[in-house]
Amino acid sequence: MSLLVLGLILFLGVHSVSIVARPWRDATMARLGEGPWKGLYSLVSLVGFVLIIYGYGLARQSPVVLYTPPMALRHVAMLLMLPVFVLLLAAYLPGRIQRAAKHPMLLATKFWALAHLLANGMLADVLLFGGFLAWAVADRIAVKRRPAKAYAQGSTVNDVLAVLGGLVIYGVFVLWAH
16 A cells, blocks of 8 residues: 555655645756756656556555445446546647636546546545545646636647547447456
8 A cells, every 4th residue: 555655645746746836846947957857757757657556456455445335336437437538638639628628637637536436445546546636626726826828729620539539548448448
């Protein structure tokens, strides 16, 4: 469990620097340069991500049950997962979906985390998905306090690609990859 927690601290911690210490982040990036800052950021993120995956796998070998969700919540979770991949693609494909969601990746993270919290009641699940949900909510609040982001006009084609691509990826995950 400790590797999962360490991974979450590293991964979510580095992703929270702009939430809790934006002036420090900006000063450090200016001092180091954008390339080295991004390299360090990426390295810490990667180490955290690997520890999350490995730690989660280890934690699931000795499960600690916190709650047992009713079977019906698995169906709710599947429904909540439907927009996740569409939103993830929309984060990179400018269009109406991106403008309407404002921060589609954060919204996708919230849906993903909530869906998994509804369907899983082990301690490792609550730490992982609860941690990501709390981070996404905090980051969304922080983003609201920053100057408004200008979104590219985008195109309807991008929206169609996001929807179709997202549904295909969802289908792959449901049928084979999860």
